[in-house]
Amino acid sequence: MFSIEKYYEQANSGDKVDNTQVINYIKSFEHVVLWGASYLGEAVGKRLQEFGVHIDFYWDIRADELVEVNNVKVLMPFECDFDKDKTLVIHCIGNHVIILNLIAELKRNGFNNIIRGDYLYSGILCKFCNGDVLTAERCWTSMHCRPVICERAASIIKKQNNETKAGDRIDLIYIVYVINSICNLSCKYCVQYINNYPHDARYNVSYEQVCKDIDAFLDTIDTAGTISMMGGETFLHPDISKIVEKFATKKNYGFLSVPTNGLHPIKPNQLEGFKDPRVVINFGYYLHVATEQQKENYYKNIELVKSYGIPHTIGLQMPTWTTPSTLYKLDVDEAYMKHKKQNCPMPPRDLQVKNGKVHICDMSLAMHNMGLVDYPQDYLDLSSYPDIEERRNQLRALIDREYYLTCGHCNGCGKDAGTGGIQGVRDVFKP
Ligand code: SF4
Ligand code: SF4
Structure with a gap:
């Protein structure tokens, strides 16, 4: 059967x-x-x-x-x-x-x-099997498949990694490094809630801190299929080139995806470090909400990236989008949180690293970074566990928790929010 x-x-x-x-x-x-x-x-x-x-x-x-x-x-x-x-x-x-x-x-x-x-x-359709070397050019540029969550690619990468680390393996399909919380757009349904950040929480994470996080977290896990380097708008980070070079020193991941709305002018020196064949720039589609100047920037940016020979994808307009959960505390009990977590596709698929901490999902990261709540059981503080074996134990424990306190804020996402990229402000704090 x-x-x-x-x-x-x-x-x-x-x-x-x-x-x-x-x-x-x-x-x-x-x-x-x-x-x-x-x-x-x-x-x-x-x-x-x-x-x-x-x-x-x-x-x-x-x-x-x-x-x-x-x-x-x-x-x-x-x-x-x-x-x-x-x-x-x-x-x-x-x-x-x-x-x-x-x-x-x-x-x-x-x-x-x-x-x-x-x-x-x-x-x-996939032409690649265990033993093949995957590159951004091979997997991403046809636009046919979805390498960012490709479980086949993650399996191929897992098999390539023979380094032995203590205890059960930790192989992840997808992880996120958040390098800033500033953006030149104001998307009403941003899954990172950047639009709702208070003024003092909007900044670029320092190059030194991002490097520390790259070392600490990538040394903790065995492999990751794709690392998504997220913002905000990634090209608003002045050290993006050096950050990409730092990622290139690590061998245990398949692709480094750098999403951008493409509307801010990219400087040539920001692309100098994009030499690793695993790195890809993903242009999103926001032209329907862009100014004339931003549209001009977008087309120039694409030409610039092409001139550097960097693998890239050019997104289409998203016909439908999702409404991320609101962030206020719901009037719910432990059973609700358990149910939420146990039926949630996010952990361990959506771990988010920022400022020395690994959060279990984008909601957890946003609430913590906005200063809305502090739920230490919902993140791993990388600096608290200098020993890798202990850090691995703590990460497994985080992933396997019965539920998170963040889940008590989560009413799920899902209602159709119209086309992607709608601009505006949505109150996610008040019931
Ligand atoms: S992303 Fe996955 S399905 Fe697509 S070509 Fe690579 S391995 Fe094959
Ligand atoms: S808050 Fe809980 S249920 Fe909601 S996305 Fe995060 S882990 Fe999943």
């Missing part, structure tokens, strides 16, 4: 994948719909057609503009009069911030036969 979970495991393992059963499984449905018709959906759709799969249609919020992809009609999401029990939806929207919300939305709308398109990509 075919199990999609087993198939995901194989696709994510880094081993060669036998796709016979998954293709037969897909063909066993009367109707097949792909949700998401941009890079990932287009690539997955084309490959499935080569396997002889009939795709009834795509769903995409840009249906009017796209009309057809791979000779398949594009309709608006959920436009469908098929029997839902006989319809398979392959979810091909790769953005990791919204992916789980969208899958939940599918279920709420009665579509229970779902395949993760990003995992399917790893199985039917």
Whole structure:
């Protein structure tokens, strides 16, 4: 009996994948719909057609503009009069911030036969296996897959790392280093809540502190698939080049992703340190909220990055976005927090390092850095444990906690916040 979970495991393992059963499984449905018709959906759709799969249609919020992809009609999401029990939806929207919300939305709308398109990509399209060397150029620049959360890439990187550290391994798919809390935009639904930071909490973390954090945390874990170097706006940090060089001295991660809104002028000397083949600059799409000057900066920045030969991706406008949780304390009990934590996809997938501390998620980091609360049990203070073995024990204990006090503030995120990048201020502090 075919199990999609087993198939995901194989696709994510880094081993060669036998796709016979998954293709037969897909063909066993009367109707097949792909949700998401941009890079990932287009690539997955084309490959499935080569396997002889009939795709009834795509769903995409840009249906009017796209009309057809791979000779398949594009309709608006959920436009469908098929029997839902006989319809398979392959979810091909790769953005990791919204992916789980969208899958939940599918279920709420009665579509229970779902395949993760990003995992399917790893199985039917990925050219790389255990033993191959992954680079940003190889994995990121096609824009087809989602290396930032690619479990296949994380497995390949894990197998490459033979260094032995004390106790059970700590291999993470994705971690975040936050290098500043200043931004040139003011996004209403920023997942880092930068827009809500008080004035005195808006700053660049010093180069020296970031270096300390790179040493302390990367020496604690075994491997990480992707490190995302986040802001704020990363290119507002004057030492970004040196920080990237510092990351390059560490071997135990796969990719260093540097997101930027691209609207602030990048100086050539900020790119000098971008020489490691694992580093990629990810331009987000904020042109719909940019001034004329910022638009000009954006196109110049892309040309500058190209002239340095640095791997980069250029994002499309996000058709939908998510509303991050509010931050005030909810009137909830321990059972709520336990339930929240135990059903949360974040730890250990979203550990956030800033100023000597590893926080369990972006909410925990934001609340601490804004000075809203101090919940020491929700973060690891790296400087408190000079011994690596003890630091590893403490990190495992943090990840495995039954619940976090931060979860008592968390009402989840998920309601559709319209298109990504909407500007404005939202009160996240008052009930
Ligand atoms: S990120 Fe790299 S390893 Fe993962 S599916 Fe894409 S090409 Fe393959
Ligand atoms: S507060 Fe708790 S439930 Fe909410 S994202 Fe963080 S760890 Fe998950």
